[in-house]
Amino acid sequence: xxxxxxxxxxxxxxxxxxxxxxxxxxxxxxxxxxxxxxxxxxxxxxxxxxxxxxxxxxxxxxxxxxxxxxxxxxxxxxxxxxxxx
Amino acid sequence: xxxxxxxxxxxxxxxxxxxxxxxxxxxxxxxxxxxxxxxxxxxxxxxxxxxxxxxxxxxxxxxxxxxxxxxxxxxxxxxxxxxxxxxxxxxxxxxxxxxxxxxxxxxxxxxxxxxxxxxxxxxxxxxxxxxxxxxxxxxxxxxxxx
Numbered sequence: 001x002x003x004x005x006x007x008x009x010x011x012x013x014x015x016x017x018x019x020x021x022x023x024x025x026x027x028x029x030x031x032x033x034x035x036x037x038x039x040x041x042x043x044x045x046x047x048x049x050x051x052x053x054x055x056x057x058x059x060x061x062x063x064x065x066x067x068x069x070x071x072x073x074x075x076x077x078x079x080x081x082x083x084x085x
Numbered sequence: 086x087x088x089x090x091x092x093x094x095x096x097x098x099x100x101x102x103x104x105x106x107x108x109x110x111x112x113x114x115x116x117x118x119x120x121x122x123x124x125x126x127x128x129x130x131x132x133x134x135x136x137x138x139x140x141x142x143x144x145x146x147x148x149x150x151x152x153x154x155x156x157x158x159x160x161x162x163x164x165x166x167x168x169x170x171x172x173x174x175x176x177x178x179x180x181x182x183x184x185x186x187x188x189x190x191x192x193x194x195x196x197x198x199x200x201x202x203x204x205x206x207x208x209x210x211x212x213x214x215x216x217x218x219x220x221x222x223x224x225x226x227x228x229x230x231x
Binding site: 041042043044045046047049050051053054055058059061062064065066068069071072073075076079080 | 117118119120121123125157160161163164167168171181182184194195196198199201202205206208209212213215216217219220223224226227
């Protein structure tokens, strides 16, 4: 069923695709349009991915870092426990 | 405890390759503003260079790298760098993680964001590197005990 919708997806690089318009079909503003338009002025950084990851979505990246840290802490606790027994 | 590799050729290659990987990792981290890359990728590269050193030179060795005892603490410091950078925004009655509030004198808001992104990338890289190394060391300890 997922494969049957592939032909109906917008062409890659299509400027008029819903993802690249200023407002979505539902009428709400699209975040990607804002990022591409204001990314350089806001952070003087050419790589839009870095701006989105580190600045606009910084909270998400903070969560990712904490997940990595917590996963490492859990691994150390489990492995260290096995060593003693 | 890992024994150094018996062959001097392998040890030399490990030592040289590890330094090259470390330089490339720093490039990936600090050039993340202009090209693909960033803290996560750079941290993984740094960790891989330390794995190479561990395998080639043995676990406690003469060349500087991340000691086993401090690796977890370095991970905590990396996470803290990120969090503290975000908290500066809260102190100046702004949004959490708003880098305009960073205390960097004589800079426009955009340049503060630029440096803020760099600081958090360094924090992410430290955390990822240290956690990978800590897990590696713990697994090697398990293997040594068996």
